[in-house]
Amino acid sequence: MPRGTKDDVTPGPGGRELTRRRVIEAAADLLGREGREAVTTRAVAAAAGLQPPAIYRHFADMDELLDAVAEHGYATFLAAKHAEPNPSDPLEDLRAGWNLAVEFGLANPALYAMMYGEPRRGTTSAAFQAGMEILLGRIRRLAAAGWLRVEEHLAAAIIHATARGAVLTWLSMSDDQRDPALLTSLREAMVTAVTNQKPDVQDPGAAGAARALRAALPEQTALSNAEQHLLNEWLGRIAADG
Template identity: 35%
Template sequence: MDLRTRILEAAADLLSRSAEADFSTRAVCEAAGVGAPALYRQFGDKEGLMSAVVDHGFEKYLAGKRAAEASDDPVRDLRDGWDNHVAFALENPNYYRLMYSGLSTPPNAAAEAHSLLLEVLGRCAAAGRLAVAPPVAAQMVMAANAGVALSMITRPALYPDTGFSVRVRESVFAGILAGEPAEPAGGVAATATTLGAQMRKEAPAGLSAAELTLMQEWLERLAD
């Protein structure tokens, strides 16, 4: 095990056992058997170490999401993603609290989680199931998903019912999803969202790059 990994493992162990989702660099150095200069050379400062620890802890969660095969129902995949997100938070509360509320600079794992969510929402849009633009839908889903998870792990006495997450999930999804393709698809906004996603997936022949850019701009305005 190299020096960086040894420090990360020591910090991760201390974090998992902490009641305050925190640790001291001195305790990490003692647990890893290194001096403070070695820790700071690797991570810069305590916040750099904490950010790296969160990325380290989220790696298993993100690896599973990366490896998951897309089903033929992107809406189902979206629901599964919400539920898996909450489940990870409940199983790893200290990592999660740092990820979404304890660091001034979000760790890399936060950006990757957002990117993976956008991929699923793009598939929903291409299937005619999204009523708003994917970036807007991603903001709504992530804010609500993280809010639910943080509420359940920081104030468990107020949120003892796991069905609370499902109720919020369906409320949010009702605001971003269009009906089945055979049903009215949510009007101009949903149609523009769907067409924009399909054009990003496969650009139509006969349009120049400038025309495609202009068309996407118009569709994004209509979707909003």
């Protein structure tokens, strides 16, 4: 249905969902072009070709609509991500993922500020969770190659927080204050925080990790002798498979 008509729902199969999507896209477009203050019921309805009361047949209130816009933003970001299953250099893959997140924020300032500047806005969406899985995949590859120096979920929090902080800090600055070296420095600080200076595991994969851990077992005291013996047996099996 062309914009400018005043029906509550697009005719035909799936009409209600199409209308809902039209409202979300209209709100996202207004947000991107004119900022958060422009996203009013009246303005969104006009942009979507609806009467203002029709908005509330699809969303309980404006807050629910903004949640949907945030989900739309996460889905757009997810579509831009490229998850390389076997990168030749996991450190460069980490940097590339961080750069992509920051570039998305700088290209979509109003949308990004709403997505990440408001606590937990849209973070229960499937797109957000899928994006986090891509990040965790990068982190697991770092761990498997012996680069990871902190626990996986802590690494994810550090990576996520530094990218978000970089974008929001950049957006808060005037043009004459913005120095690209800030973004590079924050990215490298993130890399230093979550990775070792050299890999702990020389041979990538489970077998190499098992051999490295097996070699370190005599130096740790957290396990009892019986636990060490059992773990040593398990690690030996994994190492042998490699």
